[in-house]
Amino acid sequence: MPTYSLAPGWQRVLSALDLDPVQVLRRADLPADLFEGPRKRIGAEDFFALWEAADALHRGPDLAVAAASGVSADHFDIPVLAGLAARDLAQAAERINTYKRLMYPVTLDVRGDAGLRIALRPRGPFTPPAVLERFELLFWVAFARLATGARVGPVRVTVPEPPEDQGAVIEFLDGVPLTKGHRAEVVFSPYDVHRPFVTTSHAAVWQFLEPELDRRLYALEASTTWTERTQAVLLACLPAGRRSLAEVAAELGTSPRTLQRRLGSERTSFQEVLAQTRERMARAYLQRSALSYAEIAFLIGYEELTSFHRSLRQWTGETPRGLRSGTGVPV
Structure with a gap:
């Protein structure tokens, strides 16, 4: 079955959210040494179980908002570095979608009509937990703000299961509430999609990393039994x-x-x-x-x-x- 490599920052992120990584792993019924030693690969169900466990143990109003609020240039994995080196949000979405499959059981459906629509597309029949869907969409808002240096806001954010209390989400989105829809999707305006990124200093690093990532993608596809x-x-x-x-x-x-x-x-x-x-x-x-x-x-x-x-x-x-x-x- 497809497996995914855990990003190296999981322990740091959990600790920043005042969560004990060992307790989260125990709650998710996963090995206690999962974050230690060589990077391990897990299936989609285990990946989703990690998020469900973290959500159950989180004491704040919304784990998705807390995680998105902590987005910074110091915590990014390689696919997001590819996005930061892009010229604008449109190019970043395409790049991140390409390399995300190296380490993530959720991919993106990216459409450029009437602005930019980024919808979640699970890799298999298992639906991501609601908290992960919210984080994935809020991440894009946080990422757009970081990359452009502007207080970018979405036109609309749709999720299948909005939380009962949206106070923290609405505050994070500057007054935009989550709407209920058949799939998780965030929409940005044409103006915000083409705002120039101020993080283009990452481009030199990206030129060095891109050939290696392309090699890893090719090897992943070629090695599939x-x-x-x-x-x-x-x-x-x-x-x-x-x-x-x-x-x-x-x-x-x-x-x-x-x-x-x-x-x-x-x-x-x-x-x-x-x-x-x-x-x-x-x-x-x-x-x-x-x-x-x-x-x-x-x-x-x-x-x-x-x-x-x-x-x-x-x-x-x-x-x-x-x-x-x-x-x-x-x-």
Whole structure:
């Protein structure tokens, strides 16, 4: 399954928010040494669990606002450095979107019509927690202010789940409230999109880093196994009702026979990859959502609830209720 490298500043950011990194990791049910030693890679569910744990432990009015308020040139990872070296917000959005996939389970849908629209696009079927969606959008406002040196404000910020208390968000956005919509999106005016950046001093560093990042992107794509590619396609296809070998092979641009042969060379099979992907999705939906068992069964490709129960027992030795209990999600 796709994994993502944690940015090196996680511990520093958590500490700046008065959060104990060890407590956050424990709450997220992740290894206590995750932030120590060599940079580790985690799946999308674990990445989202980190944010959920931090949100649960945060004592302030809104973790997303607190995190966005702490944005500074000292805390940026490499993709954001690429943005700071851009000429304006339009170019920065395209650059950050390109390199974000090296280390993040959420990518962007960037559109330049009537200003600039930046919408979140999850890399897989798992929806980011509401606090992460808010931060991602507020980050762009903070980033625009830092890069332009002006008090840039958005035209509109839309989220699927606005918080009940928007006081901190409205203050951060200089009076602009969050509106409810089907996807998380921030919109900037044409004027603000083309404000010149005052951070162009980063351009010399960027010229040095760009070839290395391009090499890493190429290596990431070239090193992806057929098992990983099949899993990635299934993550998107299963909720849409497409789960056959022929359908997945077509998405990958190959034939069913060739796909089976390539998976066999990696000591697995299509049915094994399908079962592993279903189990991963079932665990995530049961532990991170309030979807009914019938809805989860449908989303992972089961037409009958009894078949879902039987498979889950085979994979995990648990019932859906057993996996969901203790997670804080209603059963």
